[in-house]
Amino acid sequence: MKRTLLALLLAVPLVSTGGTAQAAVTCTAEQVTVVVQYLGGGQVTGCSNGDPGTGVDALRSAGFSFQYSPREPGFVCTIDSNPGDGKCMKPKYWSYWHASKPGAAWTYSSEGAGTYNPTPGSVEGWRFDCGAAPGAASRCTTSSPKPSPKPSPKPSPRPAPTPSTHATTGSGAQAGSGASPSTTGKAGTVSAEAKAKATAKAKARDTAKAKATKAKAKATKKPAAAAAVVSASATPSQDTIANAAASQSVPRASEPPRRGTLPWWWGAIALVLIGGTAGAVTVVRRR
Amino acid sequence: MTRDLHPVAWWGWAIGVALAASLTTNPLLLGLLFCSVWLVVANRRGSSPWARAFRLYVILGAVVIVSRLVFYVLVGFKFGVHLVLRLPSIPLPDWAAGIQLGGDVFLEGLLAAACLGLRLAVLIIAIGAANALANPKRLLRSLPRALHELGTAVVVSVSVAPQLAESVQRVMRARHLRGEAGRGLRVVPRVALPVLQDTLDRSLLLASAMEARGYGSHTDRHRAAWLPAVTLGGLVAVSLGMYGVLDPTRSPLWMGIPVMSVGVSMCAAGIWLSGRAVLVTTYRPDPWRLAETLTVLCGIGCAAGMLWARGTDPLSMDLQTQPLTAPLLPVTALVGIVLAALPAVITPPPVRPYRGPQ
Numbered sequence: 001m002k003r004t005l006l007a008l009l010l011a012v013p014l015v016s017t018g019g020t021a022q023a024a025v026t027c028t029a030e031q032v033t034v035v036v037q038y039l040g041g042g043q044v045t046g047c048s049n050g051d052p053g054t055g056v057d058a059l060r061s062a063g064f065s066f067q068y069s070p071r072e073p074g075f076v077c078t079i080d081s082n083p084g085d086g087k088c089m090k091p092k093y094w095s096y097w098h099a100s101k102p103g104a105a106w107t108y109s110s111e112g113a114g115t116y117n118p119t120p121g122s123v124e125g126w127r128f129d130c131g132a133a134p135g136a137a138s139r140c141t142t143s144s145p146k147p148s149p150k151p152s153p154k155p156s157p158r159p160a161p162t163p164s165t166h167a168t169t170g171s172g173a174q175a176g177s178g179a180s181p182s183t184t185g186k187a188g189t190v191s192a193e194a195k196a197k198a199t200a201k202a203k204a205r206d207t208a209k210a211k212a213t214k215a216k217a218k219a220t221k222k223p224a225a226a227a228a229v230v231s232a233s234a235t236p237s238q239d240t241i242a243n244a245a246a247s248q249s250v251p252r253a254s255e256p257p258r259r260g261t262l263p264w265w266w267g268a269i270a271l272v273l274i275g276g277t278a279g280a281v282t283v284v285r286r287r
Numbered sequence: 288m289t290r291d292l293h294p295v296a297w298w299g300w301a302i303g304v305a306l307a308a309s310l311t312t313n314p315l316l317l318g319l320l321f322c323s324v325w326l327v328v329a330n331r332r333g334s335s336p337w338a339r340a341f342r343l344y345v346i347l348g349a350v351v352i353v354s355r356l357v358f359y360v361l362v363g364f365k366f367g368v369h370l371v372l373r374l375p376s377i378p379l380p381d382w383a384a385g386i387q388l389g390g391d392v393f394l395e396g397l398l399a400a401a402c403l404g405l406r407l408a409v410l411i412i413a414i415g416a417a418n419a420l421a422n423p424k425r426l427l428r429s430l431p432r433a434l435h436e437l438g439t440a441v442v443v444s445v446s447v448a449p450q451l452a453e454s455v456q457r458v459m460r461a462r463h464l465r466g467e468a469g470r471g472l473r474v475v476p477r478v479a480l481p482v483l484q485d486t487l488d489r490s491l492l493l494a495s496a497m498e499a500r501g502y503g504s505h506t507d508r509h510r511a512a513w514l515p516a517v518t519l520g521g522l523v524a525v526s527l528g529m530y531g532v533l534d535p536t537r538s539p540l541w542m543g544i545p546v547m548s549v550g551v552s553m554c555a556a557g558i559w560l561s562g563r564a565v566l567v568t569t570y571r572p573d574p575w576r577l578a579e580t581l582t583v584l585c586g587i588g589c590a591a592g593m594l595w596a597r598g599t600d601p602l603s604m605d606l607q608t609q610p611l612t613a614p615l616l617p618v619t620a621l622v623g624i625v626l627a628a629l630p631a632v633i634t635p636p637p638v639r640p641y642r643g644p645q
Contacts, residue, residue, distance in 0.1 A: 056366075070605035071312055073399045074364035086601050091536045111384045114364050130536070141536060260596075260618050261603050267315035267616040271322060274628060278326035281631075285329060 019106055019136030021099030021123040033102060033123040034062035037134040038082050039092065051120045055096065055113030058124050074114050079126055088128075091140060097125035097133050106133035289636045291333065294421030295429050296579035300327075301417030303586025304627050307593040308409040311604045312402040315614045316593075316624065317409050323628035324409075324416045331630065332419050333637040344415025348408030355404030360392055363400055367393025367608065395608040402606045428569055432562035439502065443493070447486075454485045511560070518557030524550025582630045592623020 027033045027047035036059075037043045046062030059066055059079070069077035069088060076096070077088040088094065096113050097106040099122065106125055109116060118124055127133060130140040301324075308320050325345075332338040360374070364387055376390035423445065430438040458481045462474075528547025531538045596617035597604050603615040 067609050068366065070399070070607065071403070073366060073396060073608070112364065114366060115385055115387055260600060262616040262618060262621070264315060264613040264616065267319065267614070267621075270616075270621065270624075271315070271318050274319060274322035274326055274624075278322055278329050281326065281329040 019133040021097075021102055021104055021106060021125060022135055023102045023123060026102070029121045032058045032062075032118045032120060034058050034064065034126070035123060035134050036064055036079055036126045037128065038080075039128045043134060053117060055109070055116045055118055055124055058118055059113065059126070074112055076113055076126075079128075082128060091130045092128055093131075095127050095129065095131050095133070097127065099123040099125065106136075108133075289638050291422065291425070291573070291637050292331075292420070292582065292634050293429075293573045293575050293579045294423075294426035296575075296582040297421040298417045298426070299583035300586035300627075300630055301413050301420075303583075303588075303590045304416075305410045305413040306590040307623060307627070308406055308413060310590075310593040310597050311620070312399075312406055312606050313604055313614045313620075314398075314402050314405060314606060315616055316604070316620050317402070317405045319621070319624045320589075320627065321409050321412060323624055324413055326628050327631040328416045328419050330632070331634055331637060333422075334640055335422065337423065338419045341415055341419035344412050344418070347415070348412045351408045351411065352401060352404035355400055355407070356397065359397065359400035360389075362386055362388060363396065365390045365393055365396050367395030367397075367611070369394035369611070371397060395611050398611070399606060399608050425573055428573070431558050432565045432567055433558045435562075435565050435567050450489060451482070451486065454482050454489075458482055458485065514557055514561045517553055518561070521550045521553030521555075521557055524553060526550075578634045581633050585626045585629050585633075589623040589627035592619045592621075592626065596620040596623075 021033075021035065023033045023035055023045045024043070025033070025045040025047060030051060032048040032052055034046045034048060035043060036046075044064075046064065048058040049061035052058035052061055056066065056076070059076075064079050065081070066076050067078045067081075069075045072089075075089075076094045077086070079094060083092070096109040096116075098109055098116075098118065099106050100119075101121060102123055104123070108131075113124075125134040127136075129138050132139040304320060304324060308317060311317060328341050332341065360372070370391055371394050372392040374389045374391060377388040379386055379388055424442055427438045427442055455478065458478050461481075462478070524546050527542060528544070528550050531542030532544065532547060535543055593604070596619045599619070600617055603617045604620070606614055
C-alpha cells in the first residue's frame, strides 16, 4: 500500500483539478459521507454508520463491499466487485480522496484507506479512473480501446451471493437516522438513502437476470427517491449501475469449486506425493 | 548413459519455473512448485561443491519467509477478522502517516504476508536449483564468442577464491610446523606477505600455462572501431524501449516494442560481428540433444500452464483472504507443475565419481 501510494503521489497532483465533493445525500454531522464513482460516471453516495475508525470502515459501513488486491494487501482493488475483471492497478485504479465537507474541493489522500481516520462530517471520495477526483473529467488518455463501460457480466451460473451487504446497508442506515435525499429537497424517511441504494441495486440486478433476495428487492422497490441517490454525470447512469451490480455476480473463492479447478485436498495429495518422492530420493542418494 | 546436461538447458528450465512462481500467491501451487524443484535437484545433481549448495538456497528461502512475517508484524498493514495476536500500536508522527507500527495481528494479513514471502522463496530456490544443477564453468563456455575474453577473466577469478583460502592454510601450516606462535589479528601482516607472494607465483604460473595453450593470442584480423558503438547504442535503445513497454500510458507508442526490437537486433548484430574477429575453438563442447530441448520445454510449459490458469481464472491463483478460504487447485497450473517435475526422469543421470565396487 505504501509503495502504491508513493507511486500515486508522484503521478497525481495533490488537489483535484475540477470537481468538488457533491454528495447526493446529506449525512449527519457525526457521520462520514462516502461518494463512490464507478467506471463510466455512475456516482453512488452513502452515509457511514456512526464515526468509522478508518477509511475502509467508512466504506464498509456505508454499504459498499470492497476487496484488497491479493498481491498488495492494503490496496483497494474492487468496490462492489468493480472492476469485474480484477484489473485494478494500471492504468485505472480506485483513487481515494478527502473533502472537509460536502461542496468542498477534493484532496488526494496521502494515506491509505486502511489507516486514515476520517473526521466526522467530512466526505470520502472513491473514483475508478486514472487518478481523477469524483465528478471531475476523466484523466485517462484515449488509448483505451473501449469507450463503453465494461462488458463485465460474465455468464456466471449462480446468482450474486451477497445478501449480507444488503443487511448491513439496511441496519447502517437505520442507525444513521435523519438523513434525507438532498436533490429532492423533501425530508426523507428513515434510512431513505440506504433503501434507495438497495433499490437501485435491486433493479440493476433484475436487469442482470439474477434472482437473489427477491423479498428484499420487493420491500425496497417503492421509494421514488431512488433516482436521487444515483446522480450521474454521464448519461447512461442506470446502465452503469446495472453493470456495477451485475459484476457483483463474479464468482468468489468462497463458492464451491468452479470448472477447471480442483478442491484443496487434491493439492495436498499431490504435495505429499511429489514431496515424499523428493525426500525419499534425497535419503536414498545420501547413503 | 550418464552425462551432464547442457547448463543452458538447466537455466532455461529454472527461469521458466521462477516465472511460474512469480505468477501466483496460492500456497498450494507454490508448495507444489518447491517440491518439483526439490525432486529434480535430488535426482539429477552431481557431486560438485556447488551441487551441495542447494540446501543453502532452501535455508535462504526460509529466512525470507520468516523475515517477511517479522516485518509484517512490526510495520505491515494489519487487516482481517480472525485475531491472532494482540499487540499495542505505537502512534507515529504525521510525516510517517500510513506506516503502522505494531498493532493487532490478524490471521488473514499474516497468511497473505506468508504467501508473498513464499513466492519470493520459491523464486530464489528455483534459481538455486539452476546453480546446483548447472556447472558454472561450463556455462561460461556457452558465452558468445565476442565475450570470450570476459569469460576467461571470470573463470580465472572464480578459481582464485578457493586457491586463496588454500594458500592461507598452507602458510599457516608452515608457520605452525616452524613453531611460530601467535594467532588472531597480530599475525595478519606476517601471513599476508607470503600469501601475496604465493598468489603472484600461481598467477604467473597460470598465465604462462594459458599462454602455452594459446590463450591470449591476438588475431591479425582488424576489429572495427564502430562495433562497440553499435552494441552500446543497442543497449541504450533496449533500456528506452523497456521504459516504453513498462509504462505505455506516459510515453509515445513508438517507444515501446519498436525501439526495443531495434535495440535487441543492434546488440545481437554487434556481438555477432565482433565475435567474428575472435577465433576460438571449444575443447569438448557440450552437446545439445533431445533431453536439453525437452528440459527447456518443461520450463516453458510450466510457465505457460500458470499463465493460462491466470488468464482463465485469476481468483484461483491467489490466496483469497476476504473472506479467508481454502486455496483451489487450477488444473492447468497443476499440469504445469507436473511438467516442471519431469526433468527428474527424462534427463540422463549425471556423471558420478567412481567409488569402487560395493
